[in-house]
Amino acid sequence: MKKQYKSATDIQGPLVLVEVKEPIKYQELVEIESNGVMQHGNVLEVDGNKVLIQLFEGSSGINLGDAKFHFVGHGLQLGVSPNLLGRIFNGQGAPIDGAPPIVTDSYLDINGNPINPYARDYPSEFIQTGISTIDGLNTLVRGQKLPIFSGSGLPHNELAAQIAKQSKVLGDEEKFAVVFGAMGITFEESQFFIDSFQDSGALERSVLFLNLANDPAIERIATPRMTLTAAEYLAFEMDMHVLVILTDMTNYCEALREISSARKEVPGRRGYPGYLYTDLSSLYERAGRIKNKNGSITMFPILTMPEDDKTHPIPDLTGYITEGQIILSRSLHKKGIYPPVDVQPSLSRLRDKGIGEGKTREDHADLANQLFAAYARGLEARELTVILGEEALSEEDHLFFDFAEQFEHKFIHQGKGSNRSIEETLNIGWKLISMLPKPFLKRISDKYIEKYYRQSNK
Numbered sequence: 001m002k003k004q005y006k007s008a009t010d011i012q013g014p015l016v017l018v019e020v021k022e023p024i025k026y027q028e029l030v031e032i033e034s035n036g037v038m039q040h041g042n043v044l045e046v047d048g049n050k051v052l053i054q055l056f057e058g059s060s061g062i063n064l065g066d067a068k069f070h071f072v073g074h075g076l077q078l079g080v081s082p083n084l085l086g087r088i089f090n091g092q093g094a095p096i097d098g099a100p101p102i103v104t105d106s107y108l109d110i111n112g113n114p115i116n117p118y119a120r121d122y123p124s125e126f127i128q129t130g131i132s133t134i135d136g137l138n139t140l141v142r143g144q145k146l147p148i149f150s151g152s153g154l155p156h157n158e159l160a161a162q163i164a165k166q167s168k169v170l171g172d173e174e175k176f177a178v179v180f181g182a183m184g185i186t187f188e189e190s191q192f193f194i195d196s197f198q199d200s201g202a203l204e205r206s207v208l209f210l211n212l213a214n215d216p217a218i219e220r221i222a223t224p225r226m227t228l229t230a231a232e233y234l235a236f237e238m239d240m241h242v243l244v245i246l247t248d249m250t251n252y253c254e255a256l257r258e259i260s261s262a263r264k265e266v267p268g269r270r271g272y273p274g275y276l277y278t279d280l281s282s283l284y285e286r287a288g289r290i291k292n293k294n295g296s297i298t299m300f301p302i303l304t305m306p307e308d309d310k311t312h313p314i315p316d317l318t319g320y321i322t323e324g325q326i327i328l329s330r331s332l333h334k335k336g337i338y339p340p341v342d343v344q345p346s347l348s349r350l351r352d353k354g355i356g357e358g359k360t361r362e363d364h365a366d367l368a369n370q371l372f373a374a375y376a377r378g379l380e381a382r383e384l385t386v387i388l389g390e391e392a393l394s395e396e397d398h399l400f401f402d403f404a405e406q407f408e409h410k411f412i413h414q415g416k417g418s419n420r421s422i423e424e425t426l427n428i429g430w431k432l433i434s435m436l437p438k439p440f441l442k443r444i445s446d447k448y449i450e451k452y453y454r455q456s457n458k
Contacts, residue, residue, distance in 0.1 A: 003071040008064045009050075014216065015262055016041065016053045016062070018069050024051050027075045027111060034067040040092075042076065042218055044263060054218045054259065056092065075111050078226055079104030080233040084207045085177060088194060091211030091223035110225040112232060114285030121289035123323075126354040127243065127298055130166035130419035131159075133341035133412055134348075136429055137368050138326055140298065141354035142169065142241060143289035145322040147249075147301045149315050151308040154328045157189055158416055159339050160247050160302055161196040164206065166419045167243050175240040178206040181227030183220045184213050184251025207234075213251075220255035228286045228297075235295035242295065244287060247302035249280075253314050269313045277317045284321045310345075324348040337413040343375060360422045363448040367429050370443040371407070374436060378404025396440075403435050 003022050010017040016032075030041040030053050039062070045052040053069070055062075078093045081104050088097035093110075095101055123143035128135055140146050150156035164178045182193060190210050197203040207230050211223040224246050231242045246252075253272060260273035268274035287299035301322070305315050308330065319325055324347040332340035355364040381393055381401040393401060411428055414420060420428075430452045433441065441449055 003073070005069045005071075006067070008067055008069065011059050011062065011064055013262070014055045014058050014218070015044070016055060016059065016067075016069075018051045018053060019049055020051050020071075021049065024071055025073075025075070029072045029074060029076055031070040031072060032062060032067055033070070034062045037061055042222075043071075044259070052263070054216075054262075056216050056218055058216060075109050076222055076225075077107040078110055078229045079107050080230065080237075081105040082238060084230055084234065086204050086206070088203075088208040088210065089226070091183070091209060091215055091219040091226065093209070093226050096210070108229050108233065110222060110229045112225070112229055112286055114282060115288045115290060119290050121291045121293075122353070123289060123296075123298075123350050124353045126170060126359045126422070127241075128166075128168055128170060128422055129163050130421075131163065131339060131341075132414055132420050132425040132428065133339065133343060133346070134163075134326060135360075135420070135422050136364075136411070136425040137343060137351075137371065138324065138341075138346050138348040139351040139354050139360070139364075140300075140348065141350040142298055143287065143296045144324075144348070144350050144354075145284050145287050145299045145301070146324050146326060146348055147303060147315075147318050147322050148326045148328065149310065149318075150302060150304050150328045151330060152304055154304075154330065154333055154340065155338060156247065156302050156304065156328060157192065159328075160245050160300070161193060162339075162416060163300060164243070164245055165196065165200040165202045169241050175238070176205065176243070177234050177240045178202065178243045178245065179209075179227050179231040179234065180206060181209045181211075181224050181244070181246045183211045183223045183246070183248060184255070185210065185248070186213055217255040217258045220252055221259065224249075224252060224283050228283065231297050232286065235297045236290060236293050237295075239294040242297050244297055244299045245302065246283075246299070249301050249303040249318065250306070250314055253280075272313050276313060277320070280317055281321050284318075323350050332408065332412065335408070337408055338416055339412075339414075341412060343372070343412065344379070361426055363444070363452055364422075364426060366444040366448055367426060367433065367452075370433055370441055371411070371429055373443055374400060374403050374433065374440075375407050378402075378407065399436055399440075403432065406435065407432055 007019040008016055028043040032039045039057045041053040041055045044054045083102040090096050123141040125142040127140045169176050209223050209227045211220050231244045234240045235242045257272050287297040289296040306312050326346050327342045329340045329342035378400040381397040
């Protein structure tokens, strides 16, 4: 039964202080009725008989004298059913696609728990994104958390949409879905994502949660939790393999800082709350695989690094929690290379668990290691030319210098519409590595050189 009060004592911006007589839960949902208009809020803090409420729609139009506060007895919930697929919602889980509300099987509290470490199953199966720098070098494994570190002005939105459209698990009988959550985006960006999913046909297997920049900060906090709740239902109740894409986690953390400041909490690094690490963990650790469950949740959190600073608290803490990172390069972007993935600092810690014979191809690990090594050597030669001039390069240096140029333009660069299979990616890698004489291929087994090196030279 709802608890109703008409005892608001103070209102400041989106915060309202209400005196109550019964126990109220933290994060309990509140319905506010004032001047014939119904608004919603969330319990931020409980101190004895005083409750601090954060309003979703803001305090405009609320009259302290006659406002009625209904405490509904539970937190924000998402209605779930198989009909979630193909739908677009706002950050509170309300449909915004013009279609009627879904007929729900049940309602789930969006504040779910991280997966128990004891119940986790180890990620070990390959997911194909169609992006060579990810599939070939920084492979995504089913159940992994692999963030993309970007910067202002870099094409992370285009990359997110492309990954959402192209990603799939190999195997005809596997059910695959994408759950996409966007936080603090502009109307233009929102329309880009909607059009991208609709035009490609990917919307049929997807669920979208879109929170705009002019939506309340408290809704921005709820959006990734809505996204993950939908993913958990599809993965662990419907036995689907779900790819969760969250963009932009920086906007989420800014909203967290805004609410922390409103609550007058002691700030941590750069004004972010001291519990930022714990809060991010509570989101990221909801991804993974569970023993004796067929489904899985794989996560691509995307964040823009303020001033391209990897040591900023958001990318820094994200890197501690997740299993690697894909870093976008401003210098490659300026060269017109798409996607501008900076191969050297990028890393997938679970790569070797998801590749090899029976998963991708037998030569995958050796080829990837050799491509990394040859590209690094080519970048060293490029730096030498800046300092000493191209004339100072040895014949061997020239080979690696040319390799680095071709590697960037033929392997890293593939264009926005290109969807490469893992076979195509590996074959391109062999064509490039065949620019180098066999004695330089020290990281590839002789049996793979015999099988693939000659094939690529035919």
